[in-house]
Amino acid sequence: MIIGLIILLLKIAAVLVFISLTVLFLVYAERKVSAHFQVRYGPMRVGWHGGLQMIADTIKLLLKEDITPKDVDKLVFFIAPILCFVSAYLAYLTLPFSPQIVVKNLNIGLLYILGVTSLTVLSLMMAGWASNNKYALLGGFRSVAQIISYEIPLVLSVLPVVMMAGSLNLITIVEAQKSLPFILVQPLGFLLYLTAAAAEANRAPFDIPEAEQELVAGYNVEYSGIKFSMFFLAEYVNMFTICALAAILFLGGWQGPILPPVIWFLIKVYLLVFVLMWVRWTFPRLRIDQLMSFCWKILLPLALANFLISGLWLVLK
Amino acid sequence: MIFYFLAVTLILSAILVVTLKNIFHCALFLIVAILAIAGLYFHLQAPFLGVVQLIIYIGAIMVLILFAIMLTSRISDRLLQTASRQSIPALLAVIVFILLALKSLDKTPLPAHIGKNFDPILDLGRALMTAYVLPFEVVSLLLLVALVGAIALARKD
Amino acid sequence: MEIIVLSLILFGIGLFGALTRKNAIAILMAIELMLNAVNLNLAYFSHNLSNISGQVFVLFIIAAAAAEAVIGLAIIINLYREFHKIDVEEITLLKW
Numbered sequence: 001m002i003i004g005l006i007i008l009l010l011k012i013a014a015v016l017v018f019i020s021l022t023v024l025f026l027v028y029a030e031r032k033v034s035a036h037f038q039v040r041y042g043p044m045r046v047g048w049h050g051g052l053q054m055i056a057d058t059i060k061l062l063l064k065e066d067i068t069p070k071d072v073d074k075l076v077f078f079i080a081p082i083l084c085f086v087s088a089y090l091a092y093l094t095l096p097f098s099p100q101i102v103v104k105n106l107n108i109g110l111l112y113i114l115g116v117t118s119l120t121v122l123s124l125m126m127a128g129w130a131s132n133n134k135y136a137l138l139g140g141f142r143s144v145a146q147i148i149s150y151e152i153p154l155v156l157s158v159l160p161v162v163m164m165a166g167s168l169n170l171i172t173i174v175e176a177q178k179s180l181p182f183i184l185v186q187p188l189g190f191l192l193y194l195t196a197a198a199a200e201a202n203r204a205p206f207d208i209p210e211a212e213q214e215l216v217a218g219y220n221v222e223y224s225g226i227k228f229s230m231f232f233l234a235e236y237v238n239m240f241t242i243c244a245l246a247a248i249l250f251l252g253g254w255q256g257p258i259l260p261p262v263i264w265f266l267i268k269v270y271l272l273v274f275v276l277m278w279v280r281w282t283f284p285r286l287r288i289d290q291l292m293s294f295c296w297k298i299l300l301p302l303a304l305a306n307f308l309i310s311g312l313w314l315v316l317k
Numbered sequence: 318m319i320f321y322f323l324a325v326t327l328i329l330s331a332i333l334v335v336t337l338k339n340i341f342h343c344a345l346f347l348i349v350a351i352l353a354i355a356g357l358y359f360h361l362q363a364p365f366l367g368v369v370q371l372i373i374y375i376g377a378i379m380v381l382i383l384f385a386i387m388l389t390s391r392i393s394d395r396l397l398q399t400a401s402r403q404s405i406p407a408l409l410a411v412i413v414f415i416l417l418a419l420k421s422l423d424k425t426p427l428p429a430h431i432g433k434n435f436d437p438i439l440d441l442g443r444a445l446m447t448a449y450v451l452p453f454e455v456v457s458l459l460l461l462v463a464l465v466g467a468i469a470l471a472r473k474d
Numbered sequence: 475m476e477i478i479v480l481s482l483i484l485f486g487i488g489l490f491g492a493l494t495r496k497n498a499i500a501i502l503m504a505i506e507l508m509l510n511a512v513n514l515n516l517a518y519f520s521h522n523l524s525n526i527s528g529q530v531f532v533l534f535i536i537a538a539a540a541a542e543a544v545i546g547l548a549i550i551i552n553l554y555r556e557f558h559k560i561d562v563e564e565i566t567l568l569k570w
Contacts, residue, residue, distance in 0.1 A: 073341070075342070076341070076342075076345065079345075106364070107364065107438060108364050108365060108368055108438060111365070111368040111369075111372070112368055114368075114372060115368045115371035115372045115375075115376070116371065118371065118372055118375060118376030119371075119375060119376075121376065121380055122348065122375065122379070122380065122383070125380065125383050125384075125387075126345070129341065129383075129387055137387065140387075141384075141387070144380060144384065148376070148377070148380060151376065168438065320476070320477075324476070324480050327480065327484065328480070328483060328484070328487070331484055331487040331488070331507055332487055334487075334491065334503060334504070334507060335487055335488070335490055335491030335494070335495070335500075335504055335507070340497055340499060340500055343500060343503060344499075344503060347503050347506065347507070350484075350507065350510070351510065354510050354513070354514060357477070357514060357517075358517055361477075361517050361518060361520075361521040362521055363517050363520065363521065363529055363532075365529070366513075366517055366529055366532050366533070369533065369536060370536070373536050373537075373540055374506075374510075374536070374539075377540060378506065378539065378540055378543045381543055381544065381547050382499060382502065382503060382506075382543065382547065384547075385499055385547040385550055385551060386499055388551060388554070389499070389550065389551070389554045389560050402494060402496055402563070403493070403494060404494050407489075407490050407493035407494045408490060410489075410493070411486045411487075411489050411490045411493075412486075414486060414489065415482055415483065415486045418482050419479070419482065422478060422479075422482070427475065427478075427522075428522065428523060430522050431522070431523055431524045437526075437529070440526045441526055441529055441530065441533075443526075444526045444527065444529075444530050445530060445533070448527075449527075449530050452530075452534060456534050456537045456538070459537065459538065459541050460537060460540070460541055462541075463540070463541035463542075463544045463545055464544070466544075466545055466548070467544045467545055467547075467548040470545070470548035470549060470551075470552055471548040471551055471552065
């Protein structure tokens, strides 16, 4: 009992450390990728090709003064970034990196991940509200409207995979893709998932909630120091989560020849992360009304049609 | 152990929901209460219900309620401070109700725990698609009506 | 057994809130508490009797609660637009 608990805690700690390091790398990668897309070099000064830049930035962020403005709702202002951070990490309780490397294999793993990601919405709302700032409130409103709307096509695009695998357990879903990954049978589902997930994680071109140029960065405008860095890190953790989930659901997870499973998994995830960065630095931001009509008039009907056709095909097969 | 922790959290946060002055804080404590109930579902071996509780109550209903609070009040507003009325009669009525229910609970023989195990997800899916398929469809119709009704009500004309 | 008492107390708290609150949204939240108390009871009996029906009913109640919240909040937003307040004691147009 006690030993089992200790092992569980050790596993959680290992995942936490791994994800935190990954996030640091992701931030660095994003700066480098964006720079090269814009024919710049990006960070170059600290370390080889700026390799140590993120460590320097982290230390700077953590040491900065943590300002709490006078008229904020202090309790909520304090809890919001913590909730955001925690809910981003909660998904890793059941996300399998390989058949062995998983903290706790839940029978309803997929639903659990969808459930805990919906906690993020609350933190954004709390942050936007507690800041007592109209730009923060607007950013909060927009992000919530966006995230709730895109959750529907997200779930609908995932459902055909669940039907084909016949399970909500992520390990079973991966094992169902032994012969062929679901992306080959569900190409539309994969595209829909990636689009909706990018919107869920507030990635450009769907980054209306934190549009720097029109909302001075939205819900987190009043935050500074370590609280700001919590929001910032949570965002990258979320990006890694959606890519990992896409790899598990559509790309066959850790399956692949020769290389060990974890390596295959990470290759697939990083490939998807690169695709998301590529999209971010290629497309301009959508306007809020375009964003909403894109979700309700294009993504949702497509997802429903995909769902219906997959269901029919599965029944008639 | 876990059960008592969840129960105490649930009761305390529920009391705060109905007594706090700041309605935004009330909503936040309602979220805590709902999380505790989701935990209780897991404790009762109904993990599907726990996750559905998370997704629907927190991801949809509470977000809607928070949205409504934000749209109808401002942070330093008088409206945010929601008053109570007739607390003492209501408290008396509630206590009498609870006592009566406890008395009748005492008189009713409760069935013993049947140790038969079932797969909470598989059986739930089967039940929804066989015995309860008609209510299931009715609920989907209800949701559709609610959707249309909400749009019709909230639309600016 | 403890769970029935727990859900009874929760129901009582929700009832108290629904009786005493003036803000319409606060009343709605109290009603959500009461619905949750009922759900807890159903889930407990489903577990105790090893009968899945209880869980099915919880799902239906959650769906009904969602519909209720949507409609209720739409009405509240409309009230706010009309009267600029959501205090149930001051909205008395239909009161005799």
